[in-house]
Amino acid sequence: MGREIYFGQQELTLKLTGITRFxxxxxxxxxxxxxxxEVLVSDFEAPKWMIRAPGTSIAPLNIYEGSFNYGDEWYFLSFERKEPVVIITLEGHSKYRYVVFAMDNPTKTAAEIRRHLHEVV
Structure with missing residues (x-):
């Protein structure tokens, strides 16, 4: 899928690989x-009037990769199909308010993130 999750001492990292990274x-x-x-799994409908900065979007095919701005909030989107995705809501991040990405098993990924968050708190 082109995405991997890494748990560091102080941070969670979403790493993009292959063509997804490009x-x-x-x-x-x-x-x-x-x-x-907050970490949840749900369908995500990208707002129609998002500003891509920088990234790639092909709205009719539901492909979104990169940074997007809508209103006063920044999103990092990385998915290419209309299916449940992992949605992470951030507060106080240096740039993003939401990080939304696809994984092979989004429910398992979200559970791992939540479990790790409880361990580090």
Missing amino acids: FAIRRKVTMPYSTIK
């Missing part, structure tokens, strides 16, 4: 644990 124009997104407020 289209997102970004190698990784690091989220300090203290900024993670």
